[in-house]
Amino acid sequence: MSAQPRIKLKIQLYCGDQIAMGPGKADLLDAIREHGSISAAGRAMDMSYRRAWLLVDVMNRCWREPLVETSPGSHGGGARITPFGEQVLTRYRSLQARLDGASDCPDQNALAGALRDAPRDSQKSSH
Amino acid sequence: MSAQPRIKLKIQLYCGDQIAMGPGKADLLDAIREHGSISAAGRAMDMSYRRAWLLVDVMNRCWREPLVETSPGSHGGGARITPFGEQVLTRYRSLQARLDGASDCPDQNALAGALRDAPRDSQKSSH
Numbered sequence: 575m576s577a578q579p580r581i582k583l584k585i586q587l588y589c590g591d592q593i594a595m596g597p598g599k600a601d602l603l604d605a606i607r608e609h610g611s612i613s614a615a616g617r618a619m620d621m622s623y624r625r626a627w628l629l630v631d632v633m634n635r636c637w638r639e640p641l642v643e644t645s646p647g648s649h650g651g652g653a654r655i656t657p658f659g660e661q662v663l664t665r666y667r668s669l670q671a672r673l674d675g676a677s678d679c680p681d682q683n684a685l686a687g688a689l690r691d692a693p694r695d696s697q698k699s700s701h
Numbered sequence: 702m703s704a705q706p707r708i709k710l711k712i713q714l715y716c717g718d719q720i721a722m723g724p725g726k727a728d729l730l731d732a733i734r735e736h737g738s739i740s741a742a743g744r745a746m747d748m749s750y751r752r753a754w755l756l757v758d759v760m761n762r763c764w765r766e767p768l769v770e771t772s773p774g775s776h777g778g779g780a781r782i783t784p785f786g787e788q789v790l791t792r793y794r795s796l797q798a799r800l801d802g803a804s805d806c807p808d809q810n811a812l813a814g815a816l817r818d819a820p821r822d823s824q825k826s827s828h
Contacts, residue, residue, distance in 0.1 A: 583800065584711040587812055590819040595812070635820040662815060665808040673710065676803035681792040685714055685722070688789060692717040693762040 580686040583673050585666070594636035595666050599629055603655055603663050606630075606642060612653045637662060707813040710800050712793070721763035722793050726756055730782055730790050733757075733769060739780045764789060 587595040605615035616626030630653075634640040641659030645651030655663065714722040732742035743753030757780075761767040768786030772778035782790070 580715050582713045582715065584713065585804070586709045586711065587816060588707050588709065589816045592820050594816055631823060632820065635823060636817055638815050638817060658815075662812065665812050669804065669806070669808045669812070672806060672808065673800050673803055676800055677712070677796065679796070679799060681796045681799070685789065685792050685796070688765050688785075689714060689716045689721055690763055690765060693719050693759065696758060696762060 580689055581677060581682060583670070583677060585670055585673065587666070589636035592632050592636055594633060595662065599633055600663060600666050600670075602626060602629055603633075603641065603659060606653050607655050610652050610654065612642070612644065615653075633659075707816055708804060708809060710797070710804060712797055712800065714793070716763035719759050719763055721760060722789065726760055727790060727793050727797075729753060729756055730760075730768065730786060733780050734782050737779050737781065739769070739771065742780075760786075 584597055585595075586593050593599070602615060602619060602621075605618050606612060609615045609618055612626050612630055613623045616623050619626070630642045630644075634642060637658070639658040640656055641662055642653055643656050644653045711724055712722075713720050720726070729742060729746060729748075732745050733739060736742045736745055739753050739757055740750045743750050746753070757769045757771075761769060764785070766785040767783055768789055769780055770783050771780045
């Protein structure tokens with residue numbers, strides 16, 4: 575009866591050991607586009623400015639071109655997604671949609687059907 | 702030139718808030734089958750006995766039947782994958798293979814081509 579998704583797909587793109595793109599970074603890009611600054615995007619995602627800035631920094635260093643442009647010299651200043659960043663984000667979302675579609679298959683249905691709705695209680699002893 | 706995989710797909714199956722199956726738990730099941738006990742499987746995966754046991758406990762409580770059976774009363778005793786557990790693992794691996802195949806598409810190729818091989822150095826200032 576539950577309509578909750580039972581399966582989550584996490585797509586991570588790597589540049590060396592660093593995650594260049596994943597679900598959290600993609601959501602942060604969406605929030606930067608919506609809010610127009612890294613600090614406001616971070617606040618909207620319940621994330622410190624420092625953490626949001628670090629995620630942007632990793633993205634900007636991992637791709638061949640920056641994904642986010644900031645107004646120079648101002649921490650509270652504006653930020654926007656570059657055209658290159660929009661391309662990367664669009665392709666990432668498209669890949670997510672493709673894999674979400676591909677996961678809808680008999681194996682997934684069988685697995686979802688074999689799951690409990692919630693974990694049963696832990697049993698410390700067997701009696 | 703790099704043959705490293707640039708993309709990782711993590712498939713997580715949820716039971717309430719708990720992860721009933723994911724890449725680490727699937728690998729732990731393989732290790733239990735290979736080594737015949739939770740402690741040996743944990744050692745092989747560089748994981749404490751406690752952590753391996755907790756992962757098994759979550760799995761056993763999240764699915765309609767246990768995935769792992771242990772010899773009663775002995776921490777160092779044997780463990781084996783149940784037939785139900787083998788079915789779940791086989792379907793999970795099959796879903797992984799299906800999604801790995803589906804990720805091989807123009808979007809993924811374009812994303813992989815737009816990544817650097819390693820992050821460029823962080824720039825503290827813009828000069």
